[in-house]
Amino acid sequence: MPYQPMMIMDSGAVKKYPTNRMLGQRQVTDGKAGEYVWQTYEEVYQKVMRIGSAIRSLGVEPxxxxxxxxxNCPEWVMAMQACNSQGICYVPLNDTLDSSSSP
Structure with a gap:
């Protein structure tokens, strides 16, 4: 069966709630977590589409x-959705594993 990406960004939320908060990240200053900085559905969608286009321009095909x-950060979520937007199967690589965890 061919790969069928699940594109969260096509759920209609971008059109229905473009200015609502979608992805947030706390800013850390001097080791202390500050306020969340949010990106809206529309902002995230625009970034996702640009990232997806950039990945395809590198020769990665659907x-x-x-x-x-x-x-774990907003950029990771956007990279995942960018792959989905282009029909590319993303493979999450765990940043907490060391070289001994792979063959």
Whole structure:
């Protein structure tokens, strides 16, 4: 069966709630967590589409695999959705594992 991406960004929420908060991240200053900084559905959607286009411009075709390595953050979610938007199968790579955890 061919890869069928689940595109959260196509759920209609972007059109229905473009200015609502979607992804938030707390800013850390001097080791203390501050207020959340939010990105709206529309802002995230625009970034996702640009990232997806950039991935395709590198020659990654629909159905191909693309590894995403990084910590848990809004950018990771956007990279995942960017792959989904282009029909690319993303492969999460856990940033907490060391080299001994892979063959």
């Amino acid at each position: 159905g191909a695999h693309c590894g995403i390595y990084g910590s």
